[in-house]
Amino acid sequence: MTPIRLATAGLVLLSAPALGQQQVPAWAQGRPDHMAQSTLAPHPPRMTVTAPGDVPMNRLRVPQGFRVELWAHGMPGARMMALGDQGTVFVGTRVIGRVYAVTDQGGSRSHRILAEGLTQPNGIAFKDGALTVMAINQVLRWEGIEGRLANPGTPADLTAAFDMPPDQHHGWKFTAFGPDGRLYTNIGVPCNICTFDRDRFALIVSFRPDGSDRRIEARGIRNSVGFDWHPVTRELWATNNGRDWAGNDEPHDTLHRIRRSGEDHGFPWCVGMWADPAMERRQCSEFEQPAASLGPHTAPLGMRFYTGTMFPEAYRGAMFIARRGSWNREAKIGYDVVVAKLDAQGNVTSVEPFLTGLLDEQAQQFHGRPVDVLQLRDGSLLVSDEQNGAIYRVTYGG
Amino acid sequence: MxxxxxxxxxxxxxxxxxxxxxxxxxxxxxxxxxxxxxxxxxxxxxxxxxxxxxxxxxxxxxxxxxxxxxxxxxxxxxxxxxxxxxxxxxxxxxLPPARPETAPDPERASRGRALSARHRCGVCHLADYAGQAQVPRLSGQREDYLLHAMRDYQAGTRQGTDTSMQAVLYGLSERDLADLAHYLATVPAAR
Missing domain, CATH: 1.10.760.10 (Cytochrome c-like domain)
Incomplete structure (x- = not known):
């Protein structure tokens, strides 16, 4: 019996199209033969403290009239940010497994480690006094968190209710509450390029805050690690990371406008009108088209609409987008914050550099990796830098 | 000699x-x-x-x-x-890395070399397996440890700073892992 069952299992495996792809690292899947000798590989993270004097403040550039300061530091791996009712900034991480809380006392900031030892707690959301943290296949919630930052205690474990896939690759989450009160998150695809269950992966999904009533908000989005809602139309907008190993300039990473729940944005077959040569051919026009290109391999992550009044009129209602920067491209690109501006119909009219200077193009070296943006109540803008464990604050005037 | x-x-x-x-x-x-x-x-x-x-x-x-x-x-x-x-x-x-102390078993080393080429170990660990940045040196490492580490990655009981090792070892047999470890532990360190 055993040999027969083994043979059957073998046949099933052989007929699965993903088999060949799983034999190489997920980040190397879909690599054409002419790139087989490429030495491009993901950049190493930094998980030790960067001293404030070593944070490259003198490299940072913002448009005229703006200023940028070092707002908080000493938090290795700082990534996604969420703002508490009392002004606490909660910060998620990936590999180092921590959640930080930054508080401001009379103009100086201190931080504490709220949680540690988690599996990539990248998803951070705050609502009604509670902090929700999404790690890989783990959902935790601390009620009344700002009243007990020094001793947060044991969180409620909502993991079973949310029932997320356990896959590590692209399994880290962006998390936010929508204007409808539901909790939204991404479910990335557990490969570079492959066929997969399109009801399970490459999605943005929403839940009731207790984890019930899962709904697919967007389909065919390979891995979105940043989204926000238009302040007027309440439409969901999301950044998306295109696949690797299709060349230096293909495909582009993208910005998506999700007009209706459940729309299909084309992964794994299409990015806009670009049909992936590794996949079966499909008519790309049958899918929703991206609202804008954010450049090839730039890794656009956290994004928020600007709803403040501190910045000039031209920035109000625009989106700030952090681009962590490329690894799968011979000439590095990104490592900045861009601003995408819209017209009255919600069409993207421009994508312009906003915070730059962390990429030394001539030396092909990067000095920081912006991951998220967050508007404070005074209208200033925070930018997290994962590589330096720092948060910058951008102000205008004054 | x-x-x-x-x-x-x-x-x-x-x-x-x-x-x-x-x-x-x-x-x-x-x-x-x-x-x-x-x-x-x-x-x-x-x-x-x-x-x-x-x-x-x-x-x-x-x-x-x-x-x-x-x-x-x-x-x-x-x-x-x-x-x-x-x-x-x-x-x-x-500190200077260890040099391999034992001579390789030619058949196993040759199998390990072919596996390494097929799975492109040298892309990240470099062609001489000296490692780079977050990627460890394999040359000069103990054979038993290399096998131990690969088993841990394959079983998902060890996490790296990314998920590359889980993915690359997917589907390799125990013999594959052992031959890879043997080849890598006995490859002469170039530096």
Whole structure:
């Protein structure tokens, strides 16, 4: 019996199209033969403290009239940010497994480690006094968190209710509450390029805050690690990371406008009108088209609409987008914050550099990796830098 | 003859490098298992000498934060500050890597070499397996440890700073892993 069952299992495996792809690292899947000798590989993270004097403040550039300061530091791996009712900034991480809380006392900031030892707690959301943290296949919630930052205690474990896939690759989450009160998150695809269950992966999904009533908000989005809602139309907008190993300039990473729940944005077959040569051919026009290109391999992550009044009129209602920067491209690109501006119909009219200077193009070296943006109540803008464990604050005037 | 020559070279290198870096205080504790010069004589305990500094730093942080679980290392790293971690990493990275002591079994080494080529180990670990940045040196590493590490990655009981190792080892047999470990542990270190 055993040999027969083994043979059957073998046949099933052989007929699965993903088999060949799983034999190489997920980040190397879909690599054409002419790139087989490429030495491009993901950049190493930094998980030790960067001293404030070593944070490259003198490299940072913002448009005229703006200023940028070092707002908080000493938090290795700082990534996604969420703002508490009392002004606490909660910060998620990936590999180092921590959640930080930054508080401001009379103009100086201190931080504490709220949680540690988690599996990539990248998803951070705050609502009604509670902090929700999404790690890989783990959902935790601390009620009344700002009243007990020094001793947060044991969180409620909502993991079973949310029932997320356990896959590590692209399994880290962006998390936010929508204007409808539901909790939204991404479910990335557990490969570079492959066929997969399109009801399970490459999605943005929403839940009731207790984890019930899962709904697919967007389909065919390979891995979105940043989204926000238009302040007027309440439409969901999301950044998306295109696949690797299709060349230096293909495909582009993208910005998506999700007009209706459940729309299909084309992964794994299409990015806009670009049909992936590794996949079966499909008519790309049958899918929703991206609202804008954010450049090839730039890794656009956290994004928020600007709803403040501190910045000039031209920035109000625009989106700030952090681009962590490329690894799968011979000439590095990104490592900045861009601003995408819209017209009255919600069409993207421009994508312009906003915070730059962390990429030394001539030396092909990067000095920081912006991951998220967050508007404070005074209208200033925070930018997290994962590589330096720092948060910058951008102000205008004054 | 060859063994003697490489042994002499290692000794010369050790003597030459010794004054360059004074051992940090914690290294005394490390030495009990990893060897005074970062070359392990214990089964399943890795050699640290000549590993990339970034790799050593990241792994010590993963142990300290209990993301990588191994109780003796979790205990050893508890409360160690970032600056001390970085000093230890600098110290071990500067030590000369071990040279393979045993001659390879030609058949197993050749199988391991073919597997390494097919799975492109050399893309990240480099063609001479000296490692780079967050990617460890494989040449000069203990064969039993290499096998142990690959089993852990394959079983998902060890996490790296990304998921590459889980993905690359998917579907390899126990014999594949053993032959890979044999080949990598006996490949002559170019540097």
């Amino acid at each position: 060859r063994g003697i020559r490489s042994g002499a070279a290692a000794l010369a290198a050790a003597l030459f490098c010794a004054p360059l870096a004074a051992a940090p205080e914690q290294a005394e504790l490390c030495a009990a298992c990893h060897g005074a010069r970062g070359v392990s004589a214990l089964e399943d305990v890795p050699s640290l000498a000549g590993q990339p500094e970034t790799f050593l730093t990241l792994q010590m942080i993963l142990f300290r934060e209990r993301i990588r679980r191994f109780e003796p290392m979790n205990a050893a790293m508890r409360g160690i500050g970032d600056a001390e971690v970085e000093a230890l990493a600098r110290f071990y990275a500067a």
